[in-house]
Amino acid sequence: MNNAIIFAEDLPGSTIHDRVARNELVRLARGIYSVDTGADPTDVVRRSWREIVGRRFPGAAVTDRSAVWAQPHDGYLFVASVREGALELPGLTVVSRKGPGAVEGDIAIGAGVHLASRPRALLDNTRPTRKRGDRPPATLSRAELADWIDHLSAVDGVEQVSAYRDAAEQLTEALGASPTRVETLNEIVGAARGTRDSTSGSVAMGARAAGVPFDQGRALRFELLANYLRDVMTTHPALPIDAPRRATLPFWEAYFSNFIEGTEFTPDEAERIVFEGEVPAARPDDAHDVLGTHQLVSDEAELRRRTASADDFLELLRSWHRVILGGRHDKRPGRFKVDPNQAGNTVFVAPELVEGTLRRGYEILASLTTPTQRGTFAAFLVAEVHPFADGNGRLARAVMNAEYVAGDEQRAVIPTVSRNDYLRALRRLSRQDRPDLFVTYLDRVRRWTARMDWSSLAVTRRLLDRTNAFLDADDAETRGLQLLDPATDDPAIATGQPT
Known part of the structure; x- marks a missing residue:
């Protein structure tokens, strides 16, 4: 007892x-x-x-x-x-x-x-039931059952799901299941195997039957972010009259985007790499990362390139990845990952679900209307899928800023000092389904970017020094220092305590 x-x-x-x-x-x-x-x-x-x-x-x-x-x-x-x-x-x-x-x-x-057991649960859930008041139906609807079988196919494998189906057939007498119920299970598992058409009404199973399965959990998170963004109407116009103030912005965007990923050069070294073609003999791959990122983010015409379909979007990601990581042939530039990847406790989308998840994400992206909505969503989409073996963070930020540029809005430059704020906001969305922190972070960092003077390397460098932009994020948190507003010297960004 x-x-x-x-x-x-x-x-x-x-x-x-x-x-x-x-x-x-x-x-x-x-x-x-x-x-x-x-x-x-x-x-x-x-x-x-x-x-x-x-x-x-x-x-x-x-x-x-x-x-x-x-x-x-x-x-x-x-x-x-x-x-x-x-x-x-x-x-x-x-x-x-x-x-x-x-x-x-x-x-x-x-x-x-x-x-x-899995076989029993699958067969029991072919039993039709109805909702009673506020009580949900005792069993899954046909579409829900297909969603679950799709999930099991992703986690356990389609062959194991077929084994569950075979074992379920052996339980029909013990469970009193009719031939019709057994056939329902056969139809849905057949769709998962690609041997039958998907007739369940499940979007996930339809995608699997078509050969492009997606990560259901990530798709739900994308919907969550999109629904939150649909109420966000913030704009950050990049006025043509201010274009001279943005002259060196792409250089600093590339510099900081690489620094966040551990490709660390001093500003002097980065300037010589980008503007003088000086590639350090000891670090040629790192130098080409900076060069490739700068080549992409400084090409405004390329950033304004629009995609009209999921196929176009996938090809854009591949081509931009080839530019960013063109110097690292061992990282398969332009080709989706073949091995799983993760950061800390976050396991990204499985290789076999990458294409389908990106396609599902693109459908949601295409439904958003403002540059802020689209850029913010695109950044998370690429970061959350992590479709390549390396370079995903740089690509995510490039795709984000491309949406802002295409909408004639201000980019987001993420300085070293706020690296933890940025990653923390991403983690809160990825692990806790908190879109507000990520959206708020990008809004604030874009305001900071808009208030900076990017007119010349020397002027910007002095201002970056004064605003703590170059400080190591962990050291800055230990010392209680934050990114400062270039105009007021007040704290510019804060997204909560470290986790």
């Missing part, structure tokens, strides 16, 4: 009544009590749902739509057991249907409760 949960049948009624009166027990539901009277009842249920389900629904198997998450989700848990009914608990409604408890392959998860 779980020491935190007391059931009415475990103690005499008078004892329970007295302990409730003395605040030694708190009632969670009829006949169910918690000894943790100081805790939030929702937290108690979250920790103890197995014990509660195991007692009230003997032999229960977590299945139907709950099998996707292997636990309660969105306030509901759907199970099959010998007892039918619903149990209302703080923060959770358990819904049990009459049906087989554990069958072959199900996994014991404690307190007599089992989790449906």
Whole structure:
């Protein structure tokens, strides 16, 4: 018995009544009590749902739509057991249907409760059910089931999903599944294998059946960012009259964009590389990174190049990557990655999903209207997919600024001192689904960029020194220093404490 949960049948009624009166027990539901009277009842249920389900629904198997998450989700848990009914608990409604408890392959998860195996869960979710009031349908819709099978195909592989389907067919008698339900599963798995047309209504499965599967989680995050951006109408006009003040901006954009990625030169060295063609003998590859980035971001006509389709967009990414990393043949310039890549705890889009995810992202990008919306979205799209073995950060910032330039708006130059702010904002969006921090960061850094005088290398360099732009980001945070506004010397950018 779980020491935190007391059931009415475990103690005499008078004892329970007295302990409730003395605040030694708190009632969670009829006949169910918690000894943790100081805790939030929702937290108690979250920790103890197995014990509660195991007692009230003997032999229960977590299945139907709950099998996707292997636990309660969105306030509901759907199970099959010998007892039918619903149990209302703080923060959770358990819904049990009459049906087989554990069958072959199900996994014991404690307190007599089992989790449906993948084959069982897939077959159980072919059972049609309806929504009841606020309660979701017990099983996945056909499109949701296809989405899940697409996800499993990406994670476990299509061959393993086929094995799940074969194993599910062996459970038809034990689960009482009709031939129609088995055929539903066969159709969707066939679409995942590319041997049948996709008729489920799932966008993800349709893409997989067409040979361009995408990362569903990333696609949802792209939609989240796009929806947030649709309410952002900020503009940062780059007026023609101010063009002389932007004369050296592409040089500094290339310089800082490389510095962020660890390609570190002094400003003097970078000036000699770009303007005098002096390539250091000891660092030719790094020098070509700076040269390639500058070649791209200083070509305004190329930055204004528009794409009319996803095919055009993918070719633009490949061609710009060839320019940026043209000096590093070992990095496969212009060719998408073949091995997975990651930064810290962030694992980027799997190689086999890169093209489809970029295509899905482009569809969303094409729906945005303002330069700020498009540039901000494009920056995250490339950074989040990380489609190449190297050079993705530089490419993401180039694609971002290209959208700004094409819309006659101000670019974003990200100086060394605010590198952590920039990466932190990216991580918050990537790991915590927080678009506001990334959007706010780029808005502020573009304001800073607009207020800088980029008219000459000497003038800009003095101003960059004065605004702390060259400072190492970690050192600056330790010393409490920030990027300063060039006009007021006030802090220019802040996006929260380090994480």
